[in-house]
Amino acid sequence: xxxxxxxxxxxxxxxxxxxxxxxxxxxxxxxxxxxxxxxxxxxxxxxxxxxxxxxxxxxxxxxxxxxxxxxxxxxxxxxxxxxxxxxxxxxxxxxxxxxxxxxxxxxxxxxxxxxxxxxxxxxxxxxxxxxxxxxxxxxxxxxxxxxxxxxxxxxxxxxxxxxxxxxxxxxxxxxxxxxxxxxxxxxxxxxxxxxxxxxxxxxxxxxxxxxxxxxxxxxxxxxxxxxxxxxxxxxxxxxxxxxxxxxxxxxxxxxxxxxxxxxxxxxxxxxxxxxxxxxxxxxxxxxxxxxxxxxxxxx
Amino acid sequence: xxxxxxxxxxxxxxxxxxxxxxxxxxxxxxxxxxxxxxxxxxxxxxxxxxxxxxxxxxxxxxxxxxxxxxxxxxxxxxxxxxxxxxxxxxxxxxxxxxxxxxxxxxxxxxxxxxxxxxxxxxxxxxxxxxxxxxxxxxxxxxxxxxxxxxxxxxxxxxxxxxxxxxxxxxxxxxxxxxxxxxxxx
Numbered sequence: 001x002x003x004x005x006x007x008x009x010x011x012x013x014x015x016x017x018x019x020x021x022x023x024x025x026x027x028x029x030x031x032x033x034x035x036x037x038x039x040x041x042x043x044x045x046x047x048x049x050x051x052x053x054x055x056x057x058x059x060x061x062x063x064x065x066x067x068x069x070x071x072x073x074x075x076x077x078x079x080x081x082x083x084x085x086x087x088x089x090x091x092x093x094x095x096x097x098x099x100x101x102x103x104x105x106x107x108x109x110x111x112x113x114x115x116x117x118x119x120x121x122x123x124x125x126x127x128x129x130x131x132x133x134x135x136x137x138x139x140x141x142x143x144x145x146x147x148x149x150x151x152x153x154x155x156x157x158x159x160x161x162x163x164x165x166x167x168x169x170x171x172x173x174x175x176x177x178x179x180x181x182x183x184x185x186x187x188x189x190x191x192x193x194x195x196x197x198x199x200x201x202x203x204x205x206x207x208x209x210x211x212x213x214x215x216x217x218x219x220x221x222x223x224x225x226x227x228x229x230x231x232x233x234x235x236x237x238x239x240x241x242x243x244x245x246x247x248x249x250x251x252x253x254x255x256x257x258x259x260x261x262x263x264x265x266x267x268x269x270x271x272x273x274x275x276x277x278x279x280x281x282x283x284x285x286x287x288x289x290x291x292x293x294x295x296x297x298x299x
Numbered sequence: 300x301x302x303x304x305x306x307x308x309x310x311x312x313x314x315x316x317x318x319x320x321x322x323x324x325x326x327x328x329x330x331x332x333x334x335x336x337x338x339x340x341x342x343x344x345x346x347x348x349x350x351x352x353x354x355x356x357x358x359x360x361x362x363x364x365x366x367x368x369x370x371x372x373x374x375x376x377x378x379x380x381x382x383x384x385x386x387x388x389x390x391x392x393x394x395x396x397x398x399x400x401x402x403x404x405x406x407x408x409x410x411x412x413x414x415x416x417x418x419x420x421x422x423x424x425x426x427x428x429x430x431x432x433x434x435x436x437x438x439x440x441x442x443x444x445x446x447x448x449x450x451x452x453x454x455x456x457x458x459x460x461x462x463x464x465x466x467x468x469x470x471x472x473x474x475x476x477x478x479x480x481x482x483x484x
Contacts (some may be wrong), residue, residue: 081420081423081424081427082423082427084427085423085424085426085427085428085430085431086427086430088427088431089427089430089431089434090434092339092343092431092434092435092438093434093435093437093438094438095332095336095438095441095442135426139430236437
């Protein structure tokens with residue numbers, strides 16, 4: 001209980017940090033855009049306004065955005081009784097209302113949870129997961145997701161997905177317009193300060209994706225261990241999740257078709273193809289699966 | 300000087316009063332959670348009881364040799380409904396779980412029944428509800444533990460006692476549940 005409380009507080013701090021960072025990056029973009037169009041102030045105002053509106057939209061519909069990006073379809077209890085019973089059971093165990101269930105039509109073994117608060121969360125699983133896991137294993141996976149919900153990881157992870165996602169888009173857009181759009185540059189060329197600003201903007205456009213990636217990763221790896229542990233507390237059966245992770249590790253095709261860089265950290269296991277040496281590097285969204293299994297087995 | 304002393308006394312009394320109010324409110328919140336999570340167990344028990352007549356009716360036609368098993372289920376179901384104390388209810392409920400388990404075990408011998416869509420649906424529904432019963436008990440126990448720990452801590456124990464809060468009782472794990480944890484892969 002105490003751990004959960006600390007987790008929630010840390011998550012609240014990180015939520016604000018993420019929003020702050022988002023606006024910092026957004027206003028730097030604004031600066032660059034402003035320099036580009038010749039009016040720094042206007043550039044700042046435009047991007048800040050867009051940033052505020054986008055943040056508000058993300059807060060109210062971010063979960064649905066993520067679901068549709070991932071190709072997840074909402075399902076009813078009648079269609080997927082097995083999934084619903086498992087989710088309901090673990091919601092009871094966690095003392096939470098039942099999250100909405102989504103299914104991704106994909107043979108990969110994966111799942112994720114999202115939402116703006118524990119009371120209105122959603123869980124998505126792939127059809128592959130439903131077919132290949134037995135009841136204990138599915139419970140283990142759902143318990144892991146339920147812990148993300150209970151600790152309110154989902155909000156930070158959702159914000160990271162959609163805010164960071166848009167920064168990736170923006171920086172690409174900016175990079176391209178710097179590289180290809182060169183019209184009417186004669187006016188600014190005589191101003192040294194302007195050139196420096198353009199260079200800063202350019203550097204930012206290149207660096208921003210890296211910065212945002214790093215933030216996202218540092219947020220998510222600790223969380224995975226945490227969710228494994230508290231998931232095991234929910235089911236009182238760590239072997240279930242350990243066995244599920246083992247199946248996931250052995251799966252020859254872990255690629256979720258609709259997963260991308262912005263949503264990768266949401267999934268229970270990395271949705272990309274594994275490289276030969278899957279060591280925990282600075283750039284992986286998930287801790288090595290063998291280490292997770294080992295920790296579960298030691299419980 | 301006299302005034303300053305009074306101010307200090309007032310502040311100390313005020314702070315203590317605030318702490319007591321805070322403790323009282325948090326205990327009330329927890330106590331309501333305990334009550335609510337206890338009611339959740341009943342919701343699941345009732346859900347299972349509602350499913351059983353359906354199950355018995357579906358199975359009856361196929362399982363002509365298992366009259367006794369079906370009777371045991373009906374009896375255990377009635378016992379759950381009749382039980383008034385939490386302990387009695389838990390005991391009857393565990394008995395019902397056992398009888399249901401033996402029914403699903405013998406159902407393996409009836410291929411026609413295993414092909415019946417209605418039966419499969421009910422089996423899934425009942426298994427799901429069984430799990431929810433176990434989970435709702437576990438959640439109740441979790442909350443009770445938090446509540447009990449809180450009122451046992453010093454100085455909470457002195458204040459909680461005089462405010463009329465008593466320790467709540469948690470469910471014992473059944474022999475079956477204890478066994479479950481030891482399953483090896």
